[in-house]
Amino acid sequence: MVANVRPLSALFIDCDSYFASVEQHLDPALRGKAVGVAPVMAETSCCIAASYEAKRFGVKTGTRISDARILCPGIAIVEAKPPEYVRYHNRIVEAVEDCIHVEEVLSIDEMWAWLPLNLREPATIRRIAERIKAKVSESVSPAITVSIGVAPNRYLAKIASKMRKPDGLFLIEESELPEALYPLELRDLTGIARSMESRLHAAGIHSVAALCRVEKAVLRGVWGGVLGERLWHLLRGDVIPDLVSSRKSIGHSHVLPPDSRAPGLAWPVLCKLLHKACERLRAHGMLAASLTVKIAFFRGVSWSPKIRFQETDSTRVLMKLLDQLWRDRPDPKAPILQVGVVLARLVESGNFTPDLFANHVADLMSLQDDKQKRLDAALDRLRVRYGRDVVYYGSVQDSRDKAPMRISFTHIPDLGIESDRRS
Structure with missing residues (x-):
């Protein structure tokens, strides 16, 4: 048998409605029922995940909680439990690693x-995939399932x-390309929003079939650069290197529940978000040179001031x-609806040159001495070992039950740094 020019080389594992599935595992009474996961228990909040039972009624990520109740009468709305999602994520990774x-x-x-x-033979790959599914079911939970795609490249x-x-x-083999992709909509393809x-x-491309037929130069023109050429190659099964990216910012935001929207109650939450961002900054060995505060007022007006300063990782x-x-x-x-902070202009802590002329915040930078650095390091170690509540700055005293861990699509929190663990 002649080997494929582009053999099956990538196996992709995608957890199905992951947050909702974990909730159904944690509470067996929710299994087989419509479930929506909300960041906070407020009708003005939105679903960050929905079970497949809820999706059949049109509930999806981003659906407002009040709208979800209309679309899917009887839907169970549960508050997100990020530490549990991280724990089960780690168990799923271990299960896959066994296979x-x-x-x-x-x-x-x-x-x-x-x-x-x-x-790389299809029959062998199918056995591996079925073993992964069985291992996740046995070692993690039968309520948590995974979908698996295999193709000549990861994209x-x-x-798939x-x-x-x-x-x-x-499985999508090279011989099935590009026809196997034709049933998809354009926005089903990663990178097309x-x-x-x-x-x-506008370029006359209205289907995936049309997308696959155009010349490379056309896609380069649509994307305005090499990303169009990159997609042209990926759709044909070519394996090309990942784009190199660097961390550009660290931030956290939180939608405030109705009982925390007064400025005096929003301030401790904002402080807690900054403290969490500072811990992540130090954990990544980075320094920041700009801080942006994001405030969305209840009546729809937003305010996002930014300040620049000499590179620092000091919480104080x-x-x-x-x-x-x-x-x-x-x-x-x-009243304030949402608060957030973003630390940007990041540099590696061991690879930067201080600005000798940055004197506009010199009085603040004088706080950045060796004692302060040792204090930050000591606080980080204590909180990793004993949990967030063991020690914290007084400014977050009134936020201890607010602004819980959040999980973005690409950042998986380290439970040692970001969870509220009990000792």
Whole structure:
């Protein structure tokens, strides 16, 4: 048999409605029922996940809780439990590792494996995939299922994993390309969102079939650069290196429940978000040189001031800067719907040159001495070992039950740094 020019080399694992599935595992009474997961228990909040039973009624990520109740009468709304999602994520990774080496964890619910040369026959791959499914069911929970896609490259394997959900398995061989992709909509392809879909339509491309037929130069023109050429190659099964990216910012935000929207109650939550960002900054060995505060007022007005300063990872310094920005906010008595902080202009702590002329916050930078650094390090170690509540700055005293851990699509919190563990 002649080997494929582009053999099956990537196996992609995607957990099905992951947050909702974990909730159904934790509470067996929810299994088989419509479930929506909310960041906070407020009708004005939105679903960050929905079970497949809820999705059948049109509930999806981003659906407002009040709308979800209308779309799906009887839906169970549960408050998110990020520490549990991280714990079960780790168990799923361990289960997959028992079957095949995980090349990379891509998000809280996605990972992929490189298929060795001796494990690329379709029958062998199917056995591996079924073993992964069985291992997750046995070692983690039968309520948590995974869909698996296999293709000549990771991009196509990810798409394949979504084509037979839930609990699916789909292989796309080179001989089936590009026709296997034709049933998809343009926005089913990773990298094509609403704005890019509009640009493709403007170029006369209205289907995946049309997308696959155009010349490379056309896609380069639509994307305005090499990303279009990159997609052209990926759709044909070519294996090309990942784009190199660097961490550009660290941030946290939180939608405030109705009982925490007064400015005096929002301030401790904002402080807690900055403290969490500072811990992550130090954990990554980075320094920040800018701080942005994001405040959305209840009546729809937003305010996002930014301040720049000499590179630092000091919680104390950054808290002083946060206080300066907070005091300058418009309409100090207005209720606040959402708060957030972003640390940016990041550099590695061991690879930067201090600005000798940055004197506009020199008085604050004087706080950044060796004693302060040792204090931050000691606090970080204590909180990792004994949990967040063992020690904290007084500014977060009134936020201890607010702003719990959140999980983004690409950042998986380290429970040692970010969870509220009990000692």
